[in-house]
Amino acid sequence: MTDKEYKYYFGCGFAWWAVHIFFRPFEAAEEHELHDLQDQLDIFEEHAENIAAWFLDEVAKPGLDFEIDKKEVSMFSCLTNSEPVVKSWMHQLINVMHAQKIEDKSKQYQYLYCLLIGWELYMIVLAQKFLNQQKPEGKMELQELVNPYANFLLNEWDLSCRKFFQMTAEEMMRNEQARKTYEEIAINWHQTIDDTIKKYLRSEQQ
Structure with a gap:
């Protein structure tokens, strides 16, 4: 596989992580x-659900081209090992919420939800651009998946900001720390994509 192909598949992997990690901060919440x-x-x-499943299907395609502790492993094992990096992104976003000094716990989660929906939109647009650069021939298939998801996020972001905080998503993004x-x-x-390839790609594949 070429460097571009590995970048494409790891791009899919870390785009999957961005969706998958979304729920973590809410798991500790009381009902x-x-x-x-x-x-x-x-x-x-x-x-x-649909786009996350598609990203995971792509991640399965490179096979056992990677190694951890001298054992051949799949790309998904490399992604699992990269969880601390992804968690650090979530902690950065949670810190933005805490900086707002919102006392009510429900309101904290509402702010975090709005912040994360905006982040999901930011990341899917970023990932789409990156993946199209690595695999231009897959542009149309990806667009069919991304467009409805991105449209949902855009609408949900603005609706949630208005519902919970009586402001638009654009107004939320005037917060310099969030941006x-x-x-x-x-x-x-x-x-992280570059670092993960260097760290886990078996030497004979490089």
Whole structure:
């Protein structure tokens, strides 16, 4: 496989992580703390399921071209090993929420939800551009998956910001810390793809 092909497949892998990690901060919440948010989380899951499954299918294609502790492994094993990096992105986003000094726990989760929906949109647009650069011939198939998902995110982001905080998504993004955090994670996302290939690709494949 070429360098571009490995970048493409790991791009799919870390795009999957961005969707998969979305639910983690809400898992520790009490039922009453999620309150109005549970319906929203269920709707997000419905829309995210299809594209997340497609990314995982792509990740399975390279086979055992990688190694961990001198054992041949799949790309998914490399992604699992990369979980601490992905968790660090989530902690950065949670820190943005804490910086708002919102006292009510339900409101904290509502703010985090709005922030994460915006981040999901930012990341899927970023991933689409990156994947198209690595595999231009897959552009149409990817577009058919991304467009409905991105449209949902755009609408859901604005609706949630209005519903919970009486502001637009655009107004939310005037928060410099939120905007910079999106940008920093995007830079790290690209770097993580390169670092993961170097770390886990078997020497005979390089």
